[in-house]
Amino acid sequence: MMKRGAGIVLILLTILLNFQIHSVQAQEEDTTAAAVPQDWFLKDPETDHVQGVSAEKTYTTLLSGKPSRTVLVAVIDSGIDIDHEDLKDVLWVNEDEIPGNGIDDDKNGYVDDIHGWNFIGGNTGNVNEDTYEVTREYARLKSKYESMDEKNVPKKSKAEYEYWKKVQAKYDRDYKFNKEQYDQYNEQYQLYANAYMTLNYCDSILEKASGKPISKSSLASITTDNDTLTFAKQTLTKILESIEGDVEVGAFLNELSFYLTQLQEGLNHYRVAVEFGYNTSFNSRLVVGDDPANLYEKGYGNNDVEGPDPKHGTHVAGIIGANRKNNLGIKGIADNVRIMSVRAVPNGDERDKDVANAIIYAADNGAQIINMSFGKAFSPGKEAVDKAVKYAESKGVLLIHAAGNDGDNLDVESNFPNRNFANGNQAKTWLEIGASSWGADENFVGSFSNYGKKSVDLFAPGVKIYSTTPDNHYEDLQGTSMACPATSGVAAMLMSYFPELSAAQVKDILKQSTRKFDGLKVTKPGTKDVVPFDQLSATGGLVNAQEAVKLAMLIKGKSAVK
Numbered sequence: 001m002m003k004r005g006a007g008i009v010l011i012l013l014t015i016l017l018n019f020q021i022h023s024v025q026a027q028e029e030d031t032t033a034a035a036v037p038q039d040w041f042l043k044d045p046e047t048d049h050v051q052g053v054s055a056e057k058t059y060t061t062l063l064s065g066k067p068s069r070t071v072l073v074a075v076i077d078s079g080i081d082i083d084h085e086d087l088k089d090v091l092w093v094n095e096d097e098i099p100g101n102g103i104d105d106d107k108n109g110y111v112d113d114i115h116g117w118n119f120i121g122g123n124t125g126n127v128n129e130d131t132y133e134v135t136r137e138y139a140r141l142k143s144k145y146e147s148m149d150e151k152n153v154p155k156k157s158k159a160e161y162e163y164w165k166k167v168q169a170k171y172d173r174d175y176k177f178n179k180e181q182y183d184q185y186n187e188q189y190q191l192y193a194n195a196y197m198t199l200n201y202c203d204s205i206l207e208k209a210s211g212k213p214i215s216k217s218s219l220a221s222i223t224t225d226n227d228t229l230t231f232a233k234q235t236l237t238k239i240l241e242s243i244e245g246d247v248e249v250g251a252f253l254n255e256l257s258f259y260l261t262q263l264q265e266g267l268n269h270y271r272v273a274v275e276f277g278y279n280t281s282f283n284s285r286l287v288v289g290d291d292p293a294n295l296y297e298k299g300y301g302n303n304d305v306e307g308p309d310p311k312h313g314t315h316v317a318g319i320i321g322a323n324r325k326n327n328l329g330i331k332g333i334a335d336n337v338r339i340m341s342v343r344a345v346p347n348g349d350e351r352d353k354d355v356a357n358a359i360i361y362a363a364d365n366g367a368q369i370i371n372m373s374f375g376k377a378f379s380p381g382k383e384a385v386d387k388a389v390k391y392a393e394s395k396g397v398l399l400i401h402a403a404g405n406d407g408d409n410l411d412v413e414s415n416f417p418n419r420n421f422a423n424g425n426q427a428k429t430w431l432e433i434g435a436s437s438w439g440a441d442e443n444f445v446g447s448f449s450n451y452g453k454k455s456v457d458l459f460a461p462g463v464k465i466y467s468t469t470p471d472n473h474y475e476d477l478q479g480t481s482m483a484c485p486a487t488s489g490v491a492a493m494l495m496s497y498f499p500e501l502s503a504a505q506v507k508d509i510l511k512q513s514t515r516k517f518d519g520l521k522v523t524k525p526g527t528k529d530v531v532p533f534d535q536l537s538a539t540g541g542l543v544n545a546q547e548a549v550k551l552a553m554l555i556k557g558k559s560a561v562k
Contacts, residue, residue, distance in 0.1 A: 038476075039330060040438050041319070041461035041486055044546070045515065050438040052461060053490055054546040055333045062549045068336040068496040073320055073369040073488055074116070074362030076355070077313030079306045080341040081470040082115050084314060086322040086329040091115050092340040094365070108364065112303045116341035117361055119354040121302040122288040128308040129276035130284040130348030133378040138171040139280040140380075167378065175278040182270035189263045196256050199239070202232035203249040215248040216240040277348050284346065295353045295384040305341035311469050313341065315477050316373050318468030319485040320492065329474050330467060333489025333545070336496045340367055345374045352381025355417060356388035359399070363392040368495055368503070371488040372401045372417065373481035379416035386421050393429045398495075398503035400488045402480035403434045403450040407526025410455035418455070429503040431491075431510065435462025435483040436542055442530060445522045449480055451536035458514050459536070460486040460543040490545045498552045505555070513548040514541025 036050060037043065043052035072092055082091055094114050096106035104111045120127040145153075145164040153161045206214045209229055210222055219237050224230055240247055276282050285292045290300040317339045322332035342362055344354040355372075362370050370392060379385065392399060404415045410432070419430035435446035436459040446463050450456065462483030469475045487510065494506050501509070517540075520533040534540025 036438050036464065038466040041465055042331060042333065045440075051436060051440060051444065051515075051542060052438070053333060053486055053543055055489070055493070056331075058493070058545040058549050059335065062546065062553070063493075063497055066497055069499050070336050070338055071334065071369065071492045071495045072338050072340060072367050073334070073371060073492055074340040074342050074358075074365075074367035075313055075317050075320070075371045075373075075485075076342045076344050076358045076362065077316055077371075077373060078345045078347075079118070079304075079308075079310035079313045079343045080115075080317045080339065081306055081310050081314045081468070082341065084318075084468050084470065085472045086326065086332075086468050087314070087317055087339065089323050089326070090321045090332075090337060090339055092338040092365075109299055110301070110303070110361070113365075114303065116303075116305040116343070117301055117358075118304050118307060118343035119301045119357050119361075120284075120288060120343055120346055120351075121304050121307065122290075122300065123302070124289070125287050126302070126304055126307050126343075127284045127287050127346045129272055129282075130346035130351075131279060131282055132174075132273075132277045133349040133351075133376045133380070134167055134171050134174065135278050135280055136349075137167045137378050137380060141167060142280075170377065171278070175274075178270050178273040178278060182267070182274045185263060185267040185270055189260070189267050192256070192260055192263060196253070196260060198235070199249070199256065200253055202235050203253065205229060206232050206236070213248055213250055215246050216243070217246045272347055284348075290353075292351065292353070295356065295381045297353065298357065301357075305343055307343050309347060312345070312373070312477075312481065313343070314470050315465075315467045315475070316371060316481060316485045317341070318474075319465060319482060320371065320489045322468055329472075333486065334492035334496065337489075337492045340365065349376040350374050352379055352385050356381070356384040359385070359388040359392050363388075363395045363397050367397060369398045369400065369488050369491055371485050372399065373479075373484045375402060375404045375415045375417070377414055377416070379414075382416060383422070385417050389417070389419075389427050389430070390421070393427055393503075396429075396503050398429050398431070398491055398506055399427065400431045400433060400484055400491065402484035403432050403452070403456050405435075405446075405448040405479050405481075406450055407448055408450045410450050410452035412452075413450075415450060415455075429507055431457045431487060431507055433457065433480060433483045433487045433543075434459040434537055435478070435480045436460060437463040440517055440520055442521060442523050444517075444520065444533065445525060445536060446478065446480070446483075447523065447525055448478075449483075449525050451525060453535055454538060456537040457511055458487070458539045458541055458543055459483065460490075462486070487543050490543050490548060493545055494548055494552055497549070498556060500556065501552060509548050509551050509555070510543060511539050513544055513551045514539045515544040515547065516541045 040050040041052045042055045043050045044054040044057040045051050097114055098105050099114050110117050141164040145161055203214050222233055290297055320332050321334045321337035321339055322330045324331040324335045342358040344350055344358040419427040434451050434456045435449040437444055460483040462480055463478045464476050465482040466476050491506050517533050521530045522533045524531045
């Protein structure tokens with residue numbers, strides 16, 4: 001059995017070696033990425049030569065010594081680690097609620113909502129995984145239309161039938177893709193895991209026998225008539241002979257372990273998609289105990305604003321307002337902010353009733369900005385979300401939403417929630433954000449970012465963003481999910497230092513003050529085409545704190561003259 005395994009090891013590690021060589025070459029070629037500072041998104045394009053939002057320069061120049069007020073930003077997301085060293089001092093605290101007494105002291109309908117509320121939890125726990133909206137719509141309509149001949153569809157049902165065909169096509173296509181990816185990742189992972197075990201075994205017994213770490217050069221000096229040791233020596237010699245230089249097996253194992261970790265992450269992603277996201281039988285709402293069909297139901301959920309996996313929300317919160325004064329970890333963009341955690345986003349697609357309730361909760365409890373780093377392709381309960389958006393708008397709230405990571409043109413493709421109402425009107429205090437990178441070259445736009453000349457307002461840093469993650473950790477993540485809070489942070493800066501500005505004014509200032517790039521050509525996301533950057537959003541620009549503050553000062557000066 002051992003000799004049979006050796007053949008698999010040789011094949012797999014040859015493949016792995018090629019992978020590593022290409023990976024190293026890519027890293028060597030990408031010298032710009034290696035030189036980018038971890039806080040590049042805070043930096044200034046002219047001073048620091050990276051395309052950040054100019055937050056640091058703005059604080060040390062235009063805002064130095066200026067008074068500010070505290071601004072409340074609601075983060076509707078997966079949850080936030082409320083004990084994180086860089087966030088615990090900037091969390092919103094509901095002063096009208098007595099912690100842990102089991103009473104709704106402020107009579108807002110939510111018991112012990114100290115730092116926010118969780119709309120995807122209940123008395124028995126919390127939702128982690130959930131289905132995708134396309135799956136829920138597929139399951140809802142399947143029994144009604146799957147066996148129906150198009151000629152027999154009643155006239156009044158024609159529109160719904162066409163909608164069903166669209167849902168069915170997307171579900172079938174996406175499920176097939178994810179299942180194939182899951183099977184491939186699973187097969188690769190099992191093979192590489194076996195390879196690692198065999199290689200590690202050979203290294204361990206030879207190191208124990210020789211009393212020193214095993215490398216290409218030390219292998220040659222090992223002599224033995226033991227069959228097991230001879231096999232181990234032959235196996236490692238065969239693997240290492242194709243590698244230049246004197247390689248230690250331990251270092252090679254570390255590389256293989258890293259690759260296994262990457263494979264496992266991919267495997268888990270597709271596993272969750274197959275087992276939960278596209279599983280028409282899975283019902284997450286048993287935990288919540290609500291009536292999923294009742295879009296206007298209130299009073300459900302619990303006060304666990306962290307949830308089982310708060311990584312995404314914690315990262316988002318750090319970008320907006322990680323403590324700038326504690327000399328720990330990172331600095332957020334806004335320096336006088338409080339973060340409210342409103343949990344409504346599972347590992348799957350958020351539900352419209354939860355999004356609507358989350359927006360209303362944030363608005364009712366004083367949020368001036370709502371950050372929404374989530375989205376989906378279908379929204380059967382859009383009516384409820386639209387009402388919530390209108391309500392937040394009436395309360396003077398600025399809503400900032402991530403454009404999404406499918407490389408789609410949102411002028412053509414749907415992404416929800418959005419600013420568009422059924423009656424043709426639009427929310428006046430809504431911003432849609434695409435993701436940019438650090439350098440002004442063809443790769444300036446995140447290859448994943450959605451875009452749209454009409455639908456996306458501006459771009460913001462969203463590639464290789466270093467921010468807070470649970471348990472006092474920090475990590476690079478990327479996505480429009482990161483670009484959205486970068487914009488929220490700049491918006492909070494404006495509202496903090498210019499409290500007289502309305503949400504609509506802040507929106508206009510952010511759009512008018514974007515940094516432009518004359519003649520910049522970029523790779524259009526989802527394609528290999530090179531297009532003018534200014535064709536990918538309404539403003540054709542990048543969020544810029546310095547220019548935004550200058551414009552706010554100008555508006556304030558004009559108001560003072562009047």
